[in-house]
Amino acid sequence: MSDSLSFKSVAELSSLLAAGKITSLELMQSCIDRISAVDGKIGAFLGFDQEDAIAQAKASDERRKNGKTLGPLDGIPVGLKDNISLAGQPLTCASKMLKSYVSPYDATVTARLRQAGAIVWGWLNMDEFAMGSTTENSACKKTCNPWDISRVPGGSSGGCAAAVSAGMTPLALGSDTGGSIRQPASYCGVVGMKPTYGRVSRYGVAAFASSLDQVGPLAHTVEDAALLLQAIAGADSHDGTALVNPVPDYLREMDSKKGPWKVGVPKEFFGDGLDSAVREQVQKAIEFYKKAGCTITEISLPETRYAVAAYYIIATAEASSNLARFDGIRYGHRSDKATDAVDVYSLSRAEGFGPEVKRRIILGTYVLTSGYYDAYYVRAQKIRTLIRDDFMRAFNDVDFILAPVSPTIAPKFGEKSNDLLALYLGDIYTIPVNLAGLPAISVPCGVAHEMPVSFQLIGKPLDEVTLFAAAREFEKAHDFVTRHPQL
Amino acid sequence: MSSTEFEIVIGLEVHVQLKTKSKVFAHAAYHYGAEPNTLIDPVVLALPGALPVLNKAALTQAVRYGLLVGAEIPPVSKWDRKNYFYPDSPKNYQLSQKDFPITMGGEVEIELPGPARNIMGEHKVIRLHHAHLEEDVGKLSHATGGSLVDYNRAGAPLLEIVTEPDLRSADEAVALLNAIRMLLISAGIADCDMEKGQMRCDANVSVRPKGQKELNTRTEMKNLNSISGVKNAIEYEARRQIREVEAGRTIQQETRGWNAETGRTYTLRTKEDAHDYRYFPDPDLMPVKVSEEEKAQLKATLPERPYDRQRRYMEVFNLPFTVTSVFVPDRPLCEYFEAAVSEYPANSLGIANLIANDLLRDLAASGKASVDMFGEADASTVTAASLADCPIKPAQLAGLVKLTDEGVISKQQAKDVFTEMFSTGKDASVIVDEKGLRQSNDTGEIESIIKEVLAQPTSAKSIAEFKAGNEKALNALKGPVMKASKGKANPKLVDEIIRKLLG
Incomplete structure (x- = not known):
């Protein structure tokens, strides 16, 4: 057990800062020290700007001294997945394509964190352009699971989950397109939330699949996740898909949301392929809610069986177009072998993108090609509607849905990377939620094969509050928050 | 060979840059003539993470256009991505509208050249198919050792107006461009200066024996960027197609370019080489709904259509065609005229003549306006600004005509008084009194x-x-x-x- 300050919850850190027992500078320094001590083994950070982080911490301490503290996140470090723009800092998306790219502007989420006084720092490893579920697709670095360094941290926000789990940053922002926050959070034993699609602005977050991407928090506790979401959520004049609905005061409304709830358990999420040890841990969570007085109802989401197929059509179609901008013309990798415009495109992209990114661009290009468009893209969109209808129907009877996050614990390196289908099917419980645009929170609930396991709670659109309240009730009755990997 | 008489069938795609302060999907400003790559931001350059957001002003202008031509404004309009790689396109896809455009249908009245400049030509109504709102691309220039890209124009709001194949001659195509230009300028929707690339045109041309109902295979000519280019390219292409048909060959569906120097069209790409743009709905832009209420509000901001105004001037004010054709393309001038007439309705013709002859001459001489209304390069108009600067206000001009009509001064004296008014801004009656010019009726x-x-x-x-x-x-x-x-x-x-x- 490390005494790193960043294993503490934001609530604790906030009160320590308020009481003058620690300074933000000390907190920042302890994170940096922790990185020096353990990140050589883990590899969560692609890098960070120490000088800038220290300067932000000092500025926070200065505000505090002058009684001008900006809120509960003032002085708290928040690490960023390396697809979230931070003005003046590199933004690699863990791709050779953007190896030397520096973003000239802040993402909206970054700007909002600055307004809240948080220290925005670090570029955290990920699967290249967020395509993957193990972080093995990073072109930059290998990231290990802090609980067992022979295992992957999950992905694509693997660096975020590993960094929070190993106490290198108390909070991190990731992005979730098909489970990329919830799954690594589960593999690394931390809390991760994917908000309702549109709850958080995507401006400044390098796009993978625009209609599915959503930024969200990774944290030690449910409340910490809520605090982080509070700071970044809301309408944005730079993102037309950001929802204009007012953002509730999550902490206050969480207190007023009391169970017992009506909990739906989808039978399709407990079928073949679910590791029995994982199933056991999730069953225990269901038992917990039952004992707490909740009504447990088995529900059916029949159309979710097509979710993975539809997802790999929609996500790759959007990605093939979103990634067209990486052409070597204005920024990013440009092949020095290119002699004409067509070469600049083909060679720069051939050299700049890794195999998984290429695979998805080719797949996406194919499904949009005239003659195939109706058979693939249009049908996938229809399936998407049916999946959302399934969920919405279920919500007529239940307050939220409880399900596993991943069929297995974190796999060993290379274990699945040769079996793409198995790898893609690993996202079977998370992908339907993205397709339906719903909020979901991943909460640690046990240990299987000596590795952390989480369940997820899937909520009605914009009902993050109920998810936070129900997740916190579970969290308070268990001790997972106090368990940390031994490094 | 037989002497079959051929009919030319033309449809135009007219691209018009809308008048807005900023770009159609970005906060960056847009105007013509800025230093290269100064009107840019993360969205224009397609930096990682940048997202488009629809500029309400561009939507408003597009809807105003639709209402002006009597088009249907569908309740929902959406944007699609047109995917292709080209260095002037920062995202390597263009945000355009494939199947839910901003306007459907509508029509534009055109005027063919009359037998003489002072005689009104035949009027005809051209049906429109639809118009979609999209973004412009940047500008490439080729230098020795490489190519340069200027992204200033990238993301400028572009309205693509697609006509039905209703045009039957190059003159009609030119008349359509003039009519659209007049409409859009008068409503403040666009400046339509072809030299500045604010209006560009593609032409679809086919020929068929006169009397035949079905359309024959057409060719599309791209980037006809001047009136003479449109006219000459259509005329050449029609002749070429007729020659081909008469020689027993078939017309291939293809995209052709126009070489103004050789005066010929040439193959750019054949049907087999046609792009697959892989259109799909843009997931970053939400569909837009335009309510009946908004439409009504926008309708109230529209001026009278130029040819409607022309008819009114001829019928109600008894103005000759030549004078109306000076006024009508120029809305500020029309407003000036009508303001003067409202002060002194008894002699609208006298007022019109004084404006058309003396006022425009003196404005031009003082460098405030050009009066070359139908010059090909630029349909210069007396801008609202120069009329606002005009030393003679409409009521003063009306006052001069009234003094003349009442016999207070002679017509000859009126000329001198006008000159004095233009240089001093004084009322006619003040000048008459100051100079003791009052005509004697004793x-x-x-x-x-x-x-x-x-x-x-x-x-x-x-x-x-x-x-x-x-x-x-x-x-x-x-x-x-x-x-x-x-x-x-x-x-x-x-x-x-x-x-x-x-x-």
Whole structure:
């Protein structure tokens, strides 16, 4: 057990800062020290700007001294997945394509964190352009699971989950397109939330699949996740898909949301392929809610069986177009072998993108090609509607849905990377939620094969509050928050 | 060969840059002529994470256009991505509208060239298919050692107006462009300066034997960026197709370019090489709904259509065609005219002539406006600004016409007063009083001056000639009378009194 300050919850850190027992500078320094001590083994950070982080911490301490503290996140470090723009800092998306790219502007989420006084720092490893579920697709670095360094941290926000789990940053922002926050959070034993699609602005977050991407928090506790979401959520004049609905005061409304709830358990999420040890841990969570007085109802989401197929059509179609901008013309990798415009495109992209990114661009290009468009893209969109209808129907009877996050614990390196289908099917419980645009929170609930396991709670659109309240009730009755990997 | 008579069938795709302060999906400003790559931001450059957001002003202008041409504004409109790689396109996809455009249908009235410049030509109505709102691309220039890209224009709002194949000659195509330009300029929707690339045109051309109903295979000519280019390219292409058909060959569906230097069109790409743009709905832009209420509000901001106005000027104000064709393309000028007429409705023609002849001449001479209304390069108009600067306000101009009509000053004096008004901005009546120009209608006084002149020996010859029936001899007598009265004598009274005295 490390005494790193960043294993503490934001609530604790906030009160320590308020009481003058620690300074933000000390907190920042302890994170940096922790990185020096353990990140050589883990590899969560692609890098960070120490000088800038220290300067932000000092500025926070200065505000505090002058009684001008900006809120509960003032002085708290928040690490960023390396697809979230931070003005003046590199933004690699863990791709050779953007190896030397520096973003000239802040993402909206970054700007909002600055307004809240948080220290925005670090570029955290990920699967290249967020395509993957193990972080093995990073072109930059290998990231290990802090609980067992022979295992992957999950992905694509693997660096975020590993960094929070190993106490290198108390909070991190990731992005979730098909489970990329919830799954690594589960593999690394931390809390991760994917908000309702549109709850958080995507401006400044390098796009993978625009209609599915959503930024969200990774944290030690449910409340910490809520605090982080509070700071970044809301309408944005730079993102037309950001929802204009007012953002509730999550902490206050969480207190007023009391169970017992009506909990739906989808039978399709407990079928073949679910590791029995994982199933056991999730069953225990269901038992917990039952004992707490909740009504447990088995529900059916029949159309979710097509979710993975539809997802790999929609996500790759959007990605093939979103990634067209990486052409070597204005920024990013440009092949020095290119002699004409067509070469600049083909060679720069051939050299700049890794195999998984290429695979998805080719797949996406194919499904949009005239003659195939109706058979693939249009049908996938229809399936998407049916999946959302399934969920919405279920919500007529239940307050939220409880399900596993991943069929297995974190796999060993290379274990699945040769079996793409198995790898893609690993996202079977998370992908339907993205397709339906719903909020979901991943909460640690046990240990299987000596590795952390989480369940997820899937909520009605914009009902993050109920998810936070129900997740916190579970969290308070268990001790997972106090368990940390031994490094 | 047989002497089949052919009919040319033309449909145009007219690209018009809308007048807005910022770009269609970015906060960056847009205007013509800025230093290269200064009107840019993360969205324009397609940096990682940048997202488009629809500029409400561009939508408003597009809807106003639709209402102006009587198009249907569908309740929902959405944007699609048109995917293709080209260095002037920062995202390597263009945000355009494939199947839910901003306007459907509508029509534009055109005027064909008349038999002479002073005779109104035939009017015809051209149906429109739809118009979609999309973004412009940047500009490539090729230098030795490489190519340069200027992204200033990238993301400028572009309205693509697609006509039905209703045009039957190059002249009609030109007339359509002029009509659209006049409509859009008058409503402040676009400036349509072809030299600045604010209006560009693709033409679809086919030929068929006269009387045939079905359309034959067409070719599309891209980037016709001047009126003469449109006219010459269509004429050449029609001749080429007729030659081909007469030689027994078939027309291939293809995209062709226009070489203004050789005066020929040439193959750009054949149907087999056609792009697959892989259109799909843009997930970053939400579909847009335009409510009936918004439509009604926007409708109220639209001016009268130019040709409707022209008819009204001819019918209600009795203006000749030549004068209306000066006024009508220029809404500020029309507004000036109507403001003056509302001050003095009795002589709208006098007011119109004074504006068309004297005011425009002096404005042009003072560098405030060009009066070359139908110059090909640029349909310059008297801008609202230059009319706002105009030293003579509409009411003052009307005042001058009224003074003249009332006989207070002569027409000749009116010219001098006008010049004085233009340089001082004073009212006509003030100048008349200051200079003592008020015309004399005192018959007693005039009669005594005339008597003096007639009594002079130098007048004897003219008197004799007049009495012998030479009407012109009267002018030789009027001159000295006007001179003796210092120009104040009412010429009409002078004429009457001389005749009376000699009669």
